[in-house]
Amino acid sequence: MKSIIKVLAVFFVVTFSACTKDVYDAGQNPDPNPGQNGSLPGDFTWSLSDETELTVNIEGLGEEKYIVEAYIGNPAIDPTARLIAGSQQKVNNSIPYVRNISIPTGLETIYIRVTDSRKRVSVYGFDVTKGHMVCNIGTGGAQTKSYAMSTRAAEAEMPQIDYSYEGKTLVELTGSSDITLQPGTVYIIPKDQTFNGQVSINGGGDILVYVEGTWQVVNSFKYEKKSVIYVLDGGKVETSGNTTLTFVESSMLAVQKGGQFGDANARISLSFNTSNNVVNEGLLYAENLSVTDKCSIYNSGDLVVTNLSTATQNNYIVNKSKIKAESIDLLNGVIDNYCHLVANQITTRGQVAHINLFPSSYVEAGKLSADHLDLFMDAKSMWKGESASFAGWDNKVRGGDTDWALLKINTIEVKTGAGKLLNYSGMVNIECKSHTEHPSQWNPCYGLIAPANFSEGQGFAEIDPNECNGNGGNHNPGEEPGPDDDITETNTLPYTYLFEDNWPQKGDYDMNDIVMSVTLRNTTSASDGKVKALDVDIKLYAVGARKKLAVAFQLDGVPAGAVSGSESNQQYAVIRLFDDAHAELGGASGEIINTYKYDNNLVKEIHKQIKFNTPLDQPISVGRFNLFAIWGDADANKRYEVHIPGFRGTNKAMSSELSTDVYTSTEDGWMWGLCIPFIDFSSFPKESVNISEAYSGFDKWISGDNTPNWYLNPIEGKTIVVK
Known part of the structure; x- marks a missing residue:
């Protein structure tokens, strides 16, 4: 040489x-x-292009006619995307689209644009292969089947809490007297009674407090070593000032259905570390709610918090009902969302953070700042947001393999200059008005792996209204089919x-x-x-x-x-x-x-x-x-x-x-x-x-x-x- x-x-x-x-x-x-x-x-x-036979199969989408086009660049988000092979209208479930195309040598991805008879448009990405490319569009179009949830089933189940105090020796808490809680003692604030004295802990654990009446927390204290606060049906915990309750060493806060911790003006902060749990089946308000080191939050009621944060990979947030937050900071950790989660800001960082949307669940995030995020969206789930930014490495948005999910974000920004920082895969339909384009087709900043696809305009994913998505859902009937015209x-x-x-x-x-x-x-x-x-x-x-x-x-x-x-x-x-x-x-x-x-x-x-x-x-x-x-x-x-x-x-x-x-x-x-x-x-x-x-x-x-x-x-x- x-x-x-x-x-x-x-x-x-x-x-x-x-x-x-x-x-x-x-x-x-x-x-x-x-x-x-x-x-x-x-x-x-001397060739700078590779000649390839392109076959596009429409799978599982019925016998209606489709228009199929092949592009360099994603035409759903990139105005400079260029057509390399185009429209042939007699394409459907039985008739494949077959064209001979020229692809610039070294290009990794081409994009297939599909328009149905109602003028709904979607764009899919496929890895370039020389000689003969086969692209499958529809439910069978996946290039990968890596769709497993990023959590174990055991962590996604609500713990079974025994709220009964029958057979226990109880010490009543009432009035305004200060008290030092003793290890191994069971306390109760009786129904229709109020306790608002200062609390201190005598350096021990195994302290149980049952709240049937009202506990007005007036000072901060640490709850430790297998201690539990139970807020029972009809019970209420409230505060008149800024207070912090700290739970350590396998302690727990449990709110029964019908019970309430805090209120809409709550200025109470909750901190959990070392194998603690929050179990809310009622109504829980907090200014700050933070968990670290094997701590989990389980919610099947209404959880309203200003700032919610995790700190380790083994922190789990399981939402079976509704969570509303101003901000969620996911430093590692996992969110399993089965129903309704709304936040103005969600931030993910650390080695990897996981957010899993179970079937028909809903997330609304005004702004998502993602660094090392693995977002899984199962059938008919929906993520709605104003903006999202992706940095760091190995960000993923993954759909399932049984039905479509919808990612609906107005503006998506992907950091450029460091290769593919974001990959879309699985059955996820992406609706986005503005998305970062590749710096060049030789240096992609995101990957699109079929059947994941972008819609031009409203997403096509059919999601029925339900309690979790606020009776919103998504339905796009498209336009009434017109006569077939010649295609220029x-x-x-x-x-x-x-x-x-x-x-x-x-x-x-x-x-x-x-x-x-x-x-x-x-x-x-x-x-x-x-x-x-x-x-x-x-x-x-x-x-x-x-x-x-x-x-x-x-x-x-x-x-x-x-x-x-x-x-x-x-x-x-x-x-x-x-x-x-x-x-x-x-x-x-x-x-x-x-x-x-x-x-x-x-x-x-x-x-x-x-x-x-x-x-x-x-x-x-x-x-x-x-x-x-x-x-x-x-x-x-x-x-x-x-x-x-x-x-x-x-x-x-x-x-x-x-x-x-x-x-x-x-x-x-x-x-x-x-x-x-x-x-x-x-x-x-x-x-x-x-x-x-x-x-x-x-x-x-x-x-x-x-x-x-x-x-x-x-x-x-x-x-x-x-x-």
Whole structure:
């Protein structure tokens, strides 16, 4: 490999001269054997796109018709997403969508956009595979079955509390006298009685207090060593000031149905550590509620708290009814939500925090700040919020595998620059007005694994109103189906073509003798899905050659007779775009234009529409769009055509092996043309600057390293950057 690189360096630096020196008269016959100048790796191709057969199966969604499109970028959230294969309307449960597509080499994900007959739109993500991609849309579309809850069943069950004090020796607490609670003693505040004395603990545990009447807590104290406060049906604990109750060493607070701890103006704080439990079956209010070290909160009543926090992985919050909080700070720990949880702010951090939404449950969070969050959403559960931000690493939003859940958040921000920080998977439908886009398609910040999907507009997940979601739910009937219309696709991914005009001799390889971009747009019939027309939009950016150059394209595999106006004496349809590139840009014959200094006002836009006399079964993609330059006499029976490697010459090309095979030198593998996917690409080499010197990574690419997106790294001062 080192010897190859050395040879190539000599090849580029010494052999080549400026474009002004490799000019030929139109009739000159150049040497068809350029000579041995080193060779590329044996398996190297100049292709920057991979040809793939795409099959999309609609599974479990009935027999209605769907429109299927394939994109680079997520069209639900990214306005720069580009179509690579598009609409064929006769697709349903029985008829798959099959297209041949071109995917930029090195791209990890493509997005499949599905529109149903009621114009409800959803977008799915799939990992790119070469050769043949199969994408399953619907209930069977999962690429993974990793949907287990992030908790054990035992922790999700409400503890069975015995609130009875029968058979126990009781000490009554009444009045305003101060008291020191003694270890091993059972106390009761009788019904219709009030106790508001100061409390202290005599350094021991096993203290039980039953509240049937009213306990007005007037001071802070620590409750320890298997001590319990039971708030019984009809009992109430309240406070008139800021107080803190601390529970340690297997102690517990239990509120029976009909009992009440605190009130709407509560300024009481509760702190639990070392194997303590909070069990609320009634009504519990608190200013602050914090748990650490094997402590759990179980709620089957109404829990209203200003600040709720956990501190370890073995903290569990199990909600069987309703929790309302101003803020929830989940430092590790698990929330199992079976019903209704509302918070203005939820923050997750630490090694990993888990939030599990059980079937038909509901969470409403004004703002979610997630760092290391694993959010699981089972069938027909719903998360509603204003905003969410994801940072740290390994954030997950996972749906189940039996029915759809709905994640409905207006704005989702994902920290960029550190790879995929967030992954969506499972049967979760995402409705989002604004979502962080990938910094580039080569550097994704989130992953979308089918069947997880984004909706455009309202989510499609059908969720019935119930007590847990506040009788809200989600229902999206879409629009009434209308007549099937012909489908005109949006613009496909543009490709930029760079040509060296000296074929079959070497040039200076600044690859700017012709610089142009091409966008293809197919129109398909609603009745049979066949292609009726092709629109070709072209931007001619620069001409860095002295010789006269024409440009044409051949539609490989399309018979010449299928297209009116194609060149005569050709097997396949050949359409001439222009005969003189200099004239197209308004320049004089032989004038170098836009390769020394760029002027956007000189760029020429060209549009061609082709209507097929015989409609095509498959749309025209870049893999069948054989664009080429012609130097010399474009009308000659045999002419000098310059093609992209991998494409063959037309019937009018020179009859040498070089012109009819793959348009690379058979001796050293070098090319005269490149076709670059125009995702973020917007540059080309300056006049007389070899392409290997114009882009960082080009030399590694041609030596066999995996750097397919080298063209996104132009070197300042050596390239023209198109604004």
